[in-house]
Amino acid sequence: KNQVEQSPQSLIILEGKNCTLQCNYTVSPFSNLRWYKQDTGRGPVSLTIMTFSENTKSNGRYTATLDADTKQSSLHITASQLSDSASYICVVRTGGGNKLTFGTGTQLKVEL
Amino acid sequence: DARVTQTPRHKVTEMGQEVTMRCQPILGHNTVFWYRQTMMQGLELLAYFRNRAPLDDSGMPKDRFSAEMPDATLATLKIQPSEPRDSAVYFCASGLVMGVNTGELFFGEGSRLTVL
Numbered sequence: 748k749n750q751v752e753q754s755p756q757s758l759i760i761l762e763g764k765n766c767t768l769q770c771n772y773t774v775s776p777f778s779n780l781r782w783y784k785q786d787t788g789r790g791p792v793s794l795t796i797m798t799f800s801e802n803t804k805s806n807g808r809y810t811a812t813l814d815a816d817t818k819q820s821s822l823h824i825t826a827s828q829l830s831d832s833a834s835y836i837c838v839v840r841t842g843g844g845n846k847l848t849f850g851t852g853t854q855l856k857v858e859l
Numbered sequence: 860d861a862r863v864t865q866t867p868r869h870k871v872t873e874m875g876q877e878v879t880m881r882c883q884p885i886l887g888h889n890t891v892f893w894y895r896q897t898m899m900q901g902l903e904l905l906a907y908f909r910n911r912a913p914l915d916d917s918g919m920p921k922d923r924f925s926a927e928m929p930d931a932t933l934a935t936l937k938i939q940p941s942e943p944r945d946s947a948v949y950f951c952a953s954g955l956v957m958g959v960n961t962g963e964l965f966f967g968e969g970s971r972l973t974v975l
Contacts, residue, residue: 781963790863790950790966791902836902846915847964851901 749774751839753850760857764827768853770820770837778842782811782822785834785852794822794835827857861885865951865967873975877939880970882951883932891934892964893919893926894950902950908934909956941974948972 751772760766772780779798783791795806797813797820804811808831810823824831837850864883872878884891893905906926907915916926923945925937938945948971952964 788969790952790968791964792966793963796963847904849902 749839749841749846749848751837751848751850753835753837753853755853756851757854758856760827760855762827762829762857762859765823765825766827766855768822768824768835768837768855770822770839770850772818772820772837772839772848772850774818774839774841774848776842777815777818778840780813780820780840781838782809782820783836783838785836787833791836824855829857829859831855832857861965863951863953863965863967865949865970867970868968869971869973871973871975872941874942875940876974877937878941878945878972878974879938880936880949880951880972882934882936882953882967884934884951884953885965886932888953888955888965890954890956891928892952892954893934893936894952896948896950896969905936905949938972941972943974946972946974 754769779796781796782794784794785791794809795804795811799815808825813820834852834854836852839848866881889910891908894902895905896902905919908928911928928934948969950966950969952966954964955962
């Protein structure tokens with residue numbers, strides 16, 4: 748069964764600190780992996796996409812990594828800001844069938 | 860600024876009533892998805908359309924839920940009769956499929972449904 752598990756479930760950090768969110772998946776065959784950011788009361792917005800051949804990709808203060816061998820991805824946030832407070836959702840697409848499997852998200856809260 | 864538009868943003872209704880949620884996908888997108896989000900389950904796929912044809916509605920309770928795309932600019936999700944367990948945020952998302960690769964999904968702001 749295709750599954751995507753994220754950890755931690757929730758996280759509180761101080762403004763300016765770094766943090767790393769984890770995503771482990773058992774989706775097969777793998778097509779790509781996206782990280783979405785969902786602000787409270789809003790729809791998810793794509794942050795970055797990782798394909799099989801990519802190991803690292805950055806989008807501003809967000810850096811995603813992918814290890815296709817261990818089926819793990821991480822999202823690293825550098826110098827966190829209050830506006831980073833949101834839910835971060837890992838979504839893995841299967842090849843061929845174009846099915847999406849969603850993780851349940853990591854709820855991040857950045858405090859002063 | 861292209862965006863997915865959903866209405867209503869909030870809906871409170873009583874058990875047994877019919878609820879209709881509407882979505883206007885981004886012009887030019889050929890796929891439309893309906894998702895339901897709850898605290899416990901996260902985002903669950905309810906229905907998936909490509910070029911207005913339903914491809915996957917296996918996640919949708921068929922006895923009370925129905926999803927349609929009467930034209931390329933409108934997708935609807937109907938619940939009849941509604942039940943308290945249907946209370947959730949319903950998201951519509953659209954995207955562009957080219958070949959075997961599906962691109963980014965663009966989500967609407969969601970419709971928060973409360974069934975009393």
